[in-house]
Amino acid sequence: MIKVAIVGSTGYTGAELVRLLSHHPEVEIVALTSQSYVDQAYEEVYPSLTGQVGLSCQAQDIEALMNEADVVFLALPHGLSVPWAQEAYRQGKKVIDLGADFRFREVQTYENWYKTKHEAPDLLSQAVYGLPELNRHKIRESVLVANPGCYPTASILGLAPLLQAKVINPKKIIIDAKSGVSGAGRSAKLGSLYGEVNENVKAYGVATHRHTPEIEQEIAALLGMEAEKVKLSFTPHLMPMTRGILSTIYGELLENLQISAVELRQIYKDFYDKEPFIHITEEDQWPQTKWCYGSNHVFIGLTVDPRTHRVIVTTAIDNLVKGAAGQAIQNMNILFDLPETKALERPGIWP
Incomplete structure (x- = not known):
């Protein structure tokens, strides 16, 4: 034992x-x-x-x-x-x-x-x-x-296949993330009180959150670059729920690159082939935090927006698991x- x-x-x-x-x-x-x-x-x-x-x-x-x-x-x-x-x-x-x-x-x-x-x-x-x-x-x-960290886990897993496939600009990544209140810990804090959180959503750590350099470091490692050469915008939000993280990631496709959502989804499926906890959703099926509530599972949904020439990826995890x-x-x-x-x-x- x-x-x-x-x-x-x-x-x-x-x-x-x-x-x-x-x-x-x-x-x-x-x-x-x-x-x-x-x-x-x-x-x-x-x-x-x-x-x-x-x-x-x-x-x-x-x-x-x-x-x-x-x-x-x-x-x-x-x-x-x-x-x-x-x-x-x-x-x-x-x-x-x-x-x-x-x-x-x-x-x-x-x-x-x-x-x-x-x-x-x-x-x-x-x-x-x-x-x-x-x-x-x-x-x-x-x-x-x-x-x-919890936010980096959701963000890096959502980004890794894109970065390895070299289909997006690593200097133009935006991550919009939401977390349940348990991420703030058990100690009493004004911002975690029921009356403060219930029926309320707020951004915090805007442009200053400590998980930003952690995500940048691991993105750079995937690309074989120095960490300071990767820059992203990361904004977390506190949601009126106990558990869960939902990260929505926006990546700009490389200039002149044409790729469909079907092709991109296959890149993700190949990248995470045989990974027991990673699940790539099908077209028009977007992850929800309740799907992984209390579990170690990860759900990733994605699409390509041809109008803006961007990739949109959504990742759901349980922040405590x-x-x-x-x-x-x-x-x-x-x-x-x-x-x-x-x-x-x-x-x-x-x-």
């Missing part, structure tokens, strides 16, 4: 890790940490998980926890993962960081966008960006996996040479 510890287990992402891993046939959860609920039974924090784990929350003792676990999931805010990653690397343990601390190859990019000094820039070169559909061979050989905990477990399965779908096979919940 793989012994698993979850650091930051009482946030929404941590709870989703517990929910999914508690039914993983190859996993034993040995430790759940929390800052706010030390010594409290986990099922008291999340009654929905009564009878699933039988553990209490413990303090965040790095050395003791590392001794117990084969793999550690870090569900922490940015800036807090470094000590854990350093100790794990020292001990040769595997770490999957669901925060932003190891997603960037250039320390300056992280420090500029997150306004935080990185305390272990030497470890950035050891981290692998954990998007399995693009990097599974690198993930398999790694010990430190940087789990992608494929956008966080589910993808982290998919990465763990790869690290331990298990089928990627293990504990993630279930479809979304409808309605």
